[in-house]
Amino acid sequence: MTTSPLTPPPGYDDRDGYIWLDNEMQEWREANVHVLTHGLHYGGSVFEGERVYDGEIFKLREHTERLIKSAAYLDMVVPYSLDELMDASREVVEANNIVNGYVRPLAWRGPEAMGIAAQACKIHVAIACWEWPKYFFPKGGEGVGLALKTSQWRRCDPRTMPVQAKAAGIYAVGTMAKHEADRAGYDDALMLDVHGRVAESSGANLFVVKDGKIKTPVPECFLNGITRQTVIGLARELGYSVEEGIIMPDDLKSVDEIFLTGTAAEIAAVSKIDDVVNIPIGPVTLKLQEAYHALVRRKTAAAA
Template sequence: MNESQWIWKDGDLVAWKDATTHVLSHTLHYGNSVFEGVRAYPTKRGLAIFRLEAHTKRLLDSAKIVAIDCPFGYEELCKAQIDILRANAFSGKESVYLRPLIYLGYGSMGIAHWNAPVHTIVACWEWGNYLGEESLSKGIKVKTSSFRRNSANSSLSKAKVAANYLNSQMARYEAHKCGFQECLLLDENGMVAEGSGECVFIVKDKTLITPPWDNTLKSITQESVIALARIEGIEVVQRHITRDEVYSADEAFFVGTAAEIVPINELDFRKIGESKPLTHFLQEKFFSMVRGEDERFCDYLTYIKE
């Protein structure tokens, strides 16, 4: 990966190579930590963080859900993300990925987590599209996973907690070993949920359709694409989707902070659509939005220049 110079840790700047933790840290053994994926994009005014406020609020909401008492508040965490970008002095020509993380450190062992010390870090590095730059234009092949998305009856599905992502890891591994670039997970009722780290949209008869948030993480990128589509006059419907509806869709695509907007060419060896006009239109408008070229969404950006 592309290392940067500094990581923000518990209020201080620490050299990348020195930002370590003990092998008996509680989170390493039991998986209770919460995190965010955030991007800063190059604009004419330098790097700007996309949806900083929404990501930071969700981070703190996740911590509350899994009973971690973060020692830093909302304003401090927003400032930490701005400060770490400034400290690393990126060129401003590439997008930068930020990873805020609240985790449990060394000091106690056993299932009981409430006596473990709480630590907070923000790391950042230059990182292109998660599924590869070619995926944006060429699209990807997807497999329906044999795994089900974590059930709301057995996990805290609205928290972006590390433990939940074992499910995603195994689903993506299965898809990879079968020759696909990504997977599609269904929920416990057999309805389309999401990818391993992305939300899904389909297009049918010029209508944009995406699953509701009842059994998925409430995606900030999904929410942003819905807002973008509606302001462009595109009809958007949030409802349950069956797998066979994806097979017969006119278009389909994944969205997420790391993946951005990636066309889905095939699902389970079924070709989806002959062309992808709406997907590519939304791609173009999305990148215009995150790069500060669309004044309608100027409130989504936090510029880091002093």
């Protein structure tokens, strides 16, 4: 589909392709919900974000397990098994001919009830996929680091929300923080937790490097990302020391490198935070980017 500069590009509801919806492969434009869907009104919705590299979904099992767990945190039972969901994810990638792209599974409460109680609501599941470049591209690598603005919004107390659930409701605050950063001309928000400690960005985990040692906040108030866990393992395999601990905003002034990790963001270098941090992209970040890239594309590397 071609668009002129005056025509906005089609939205996510207006594309060719297929979406797996409640165990059926639906035409993309037919995969709709009713406006009185419970999940839309009361935040009863959980999702995943996965990447396809060279035709294979990276860490599909871990993401699918997390989807089921996220639903369980919200007292929702996904009506498909882990294997059924993994098969459906692969099917939808194949149906849309996605070789390198992004997969978005979603589970939500349907329109069978209205009001806080949702026991009568059916749990629906959809899986969509599309081609999607790196989240911050071309920033975060290639010599240009990201600029983060500390948000007025904080990651929530784990007693307020089940923070390990990838629950749509939690993202309302991420969107507000991201908008605040966008308006100020920054690439993303740096979010602190309720105690004022460094937490993460609006959609990715954060690491710092000082004197060759890597440190990352303990995921008490935010999602313990699958990429975060992968990068911790990779870094240790490469011989780096990785500590999980408290990072205060003031500590950022004296670190050598900062980077974000996430399925969408992959490993993205940070160069600026507010007006207090201005650092180049460093060697540890570059090394980890290279190692991560090799890991996610290991299938291709093995075939070469």
